[in-house]
Amino acid sequence: MRPVRERPRAGYATEFADEYDRWFGKPRTTGATVEALVSLAALSGGGQVLELGVGTGRIALPLRERGLSVHGIDGSEDMVRQLRAKPSGADLPVTMGDFADVPVTGRFTLVYLAGGTFGELADQESQSRCFERVAQRLEPGGLFALDAHVPEALAAATGPDIVSEGDDHLVLCYRRLDPSVRRYHSHYVIHADGRTRHLRVDFRYTGPGELDLMARRAGLRLKERWADWSGAPFTRDSAAQVSVYERP
Template sequence: MARPGGRWLSGRHEWTERPLAISTGRVALPLARRGITVEGIEGSPLMLEQLRARAGGADIPVVLGDMADVAVDGPYDLAYLVFNTFFNLPDQDRQVDCFVNVGRVLAPGGRFVVEAFIQDLTEFDRNQRVTTRAIDEDSVSMEFLQHDPVAQAVTYQRVTFDAAGTTLRPLGLRYCWPSELDLMARLAGMRLRERWDFWDRTPVHRRQPSPRLGLRAGPGGYGRRMTEPTHLVTATMRQEPGEGLRHPQAYLFARKP
């Protein structure tokens, strides 16, 4: 999350916030340190263990479960899903479930913030792509992608070959178009309130370069690549040459009063 976005999310200290897929708390912990009541949902016991090990992490109530089920009662003033996590839900049905269940626990006028990229279809050749991510005299790291345009699904396999053998890191995403997210919100009794190109509320432009979202740990300097570990406090955009670029955007949906 960008620092301007962090200020925006934390601008109402009386809010109760529910991050879905709280992970290691890299957004939730800074908000909690500002005095905001934060509760979370996390599907991975290992991620939850890392959150508990961090300063203040043990103080945040977290439900272990599927973020699409939103197995909490509410009401909450704000729920959020950042870092493209919404696209980790495997199909359209589960993505709709997530919106509907968030709408169920939001207070009247409550808000649901989603950060997600716009998939760049030009990065595929015959619905596939092979990229060399890193290479030296001892190892090579590659990325293999297959695209299903009907299911709007991308299957990744990030592979490292070195003296120790072959390491596989699979990933699957089901992306959505902006209009599809808007429709899911309507099905959940919400409406689109704002759509930004970045957390500083930059307006969405049709013909600007597609930036890649990178992260940094504090003010100054340029963003690191997303593959690097980071203690998230702020974010910046950076284009990484040689990689298929996606367009991150922020969406703010509000429950109807």
């Protein structure tokens, strides 16, 4: 094992952008997410769609293939470069910037985040600002959908998870919570190309109650809550949540 210096959050999208889809883009989860968002887009009127943290286009490009008009926001040029290299990726409009500020003009009938991206916002202030800016960009009747871990399930989890594995690589993740600042640290151990690397990525976790409060303060109301993008019921045993908010 060749030790390496732990990298800050800014290096995550830079170093692993070219492997992101292979390691994290699980086809079944991606497919369920796309189907759910297609249904939500139809429910909200079928207008313009915005993804916060569009990254490599894992979700946005399949949505465009389904006939939706999708715009993206992202802060990583390396991730967007992967998007541009994909078929039709050069045609997807992307605004570079902090998605907490939602730095775009116009109105949207659906705004969404997927893959736990909301937790990348470092504090309650930036997360609340994201809700407020989304509400300003939504059409009346528009929807805001996002997924997140359930904090209690994070706290109860033990041992590492296998994120991805194959003949040529193994990616493990161990999460450690810090309740004093409502953050969790995801430690990734990545063995690929004959060497083993360690990367720590920090997230801020939010429970259903805190998300609902942010939404209400932004003028949004809860419409749906599922256990995952397949639409499974959210129960006391759910480890994750998908919350859908509506602008009245």
